[in-house]
Amino acid sequence: MPPTVPVRTADGPLAGPVADAVRSLAERTQLVDGAAALSERTVLGLDAADRHHALAYASGRLVGYAQVWPEGASELVVLPTERRRGIGTSLWTASTDAGATSVWAHGAMPPAKAFAAAHGLVVVRKLHRMERAVRPAEAITDRLPEPYTVRRFVVGSDEDAWLDANSAAFAEHPEQGGMTKAELLAKEAAPWFDPAGLLLVETPELPGKIAAFHWTKRVGSEGEVHAVGIRPELQGRGLAGVLTRLGMGYLVATGVDRIVLWVDSGNERALRTYEREGFRVSATDVVYGAPG
Numbered sequence: 001m002p003p004t005v006p007v008r009t010a011d012g013p014l015a016g017p018v019a020d021a022v023r024s025l026a027e028r029t030q031l032v033d034g035a036a037a038l039s040e041r042t043v044l045g046l047d048a049a050d051r052h053h054a055l056a057y058a059s060g061r062l063v064g065y066a067q068v069w070p071e072g073a074s075e076l077v078v079l080p081t082e083r084r085r086g087i088g089t090s091l092w093t094a095s096t097d098a099g100a101t102s103v104w105a106h107g108a109m110p111p112a113k114a115f116a117a118a119h120g121l122v123v124v125r126k127l128h129r130m131e132r133a134v135r136p137a138e139a140i141t142d143r144l145p146e147p148y149t150v151r152r153f154v155v156g157s158d159e160d161a162w163l164d165a166n167s168a169a170f171a172e173h174p175e176q177g178g179m180t181k182a183e184l185l186a187k188e189a190a191p192w193f194d195p196a197g198l199l200l201v202e203t204p205e206l207p208g209k210i211a212a213f214h215w216t217k218r219v220g221s222e223g224e225v226h227a228v229g230i231r232p233e234l235q236g237r238g239l240a241g242v243l244t245r246l247g248m249g250y251l252v253a254t255g256v257d258r259i260v261l262w263v264d265s266g267n268e269r270a271l272r273t274y275e276r277e278g279f280r281v282s283a284t285d286v287v288y289g290a291p292g
């Protein structure tokens, strides 16, 4: 399919007005599609040094955008009024030229499925969105067993220790485990960031280290189990349930009426932990990539 509109590529942080145009494109698209095509990682990535961008313009107006992440995953969106004109294809070609090997489809909607099939891409990963309502006056409390202790994150001093714990806990999950200091600092600057909602677990067994953590996120009345990580040497000791409840308890105490989270469909242990806490799958995001 020949390109129907020019596609420009760029590396590194986008200029302010261009980044604004991408955010506006994403917002207008979400109003029509009912699902966000670009994740927080991509939105924060507009200002990051390690991203490739492809931008499609029609009559001087941004009508499509793709971003390639350092490990080769990407996100791609075309304005609903401009679809089926080959713009998605042009953006995908530019993305693969910039190193993309896979693309996220949030909400796994029919156009994404058809687009992936047209490009010979298959589902290579599934991420479940799970959610759970908070009952009126519900309180969730729990305590870590001895000798573990919990405290809040301290901005400006816990970053390196947290990044070390995160990469150890998520060694098998490149997007989470590969988080850089720049990405962490960008999250700290986000309006939702709350250091008291990033719970850090310590143990005398691992002096100077963060043993485990539960990072919660709150946007409006919705809470999120943003990330629960336990160092590999401490996994299998029954900490996951308590740690999950500690973060949920924090979110409930701040007044959320719903808690959501995302988890890999193949992560049986995490799925079981969340099911036990009352979470149920409400939607599934998929990653499309080359077969095999």
Ligand SMILES: CC(C)(COP(=O)(O)OP(=O)(O)OC[C@H]1O[C@@H](n2cnc3c(N)ncnc32)[C@H](O)[C@@H]1OP(=O)(O)O)[C@@H](O)C(=O)NCCC(=O)NCCS
Pocket: 001, 033, 037, 076, 077, 078, 079, 082, 083, 084, 085, 086, 087, 088, 089, 090, 103, 104, 105, 106, 109, 110, 111, 112, 113, 114, 115, 116, 118, 288
């Ligand atoms: C998926 C998306 C990027 C496609 O963009 P697009 O500009 O419409 O894509 P193209 O015009 O290049 O489509 C290429 C081919 O994909 C297939 N396709 C795309 N959308 C389709 C749809 N709604 N129904 C059936 N086939 C479709 C067709 O085979 C099409 O070729 P054709 O129009 O000649 O039949 C766009 O629908 C979108 O932004 N969706 C929301 C974000 C998203 O889901 N991103 C993840 C992409 S995997």
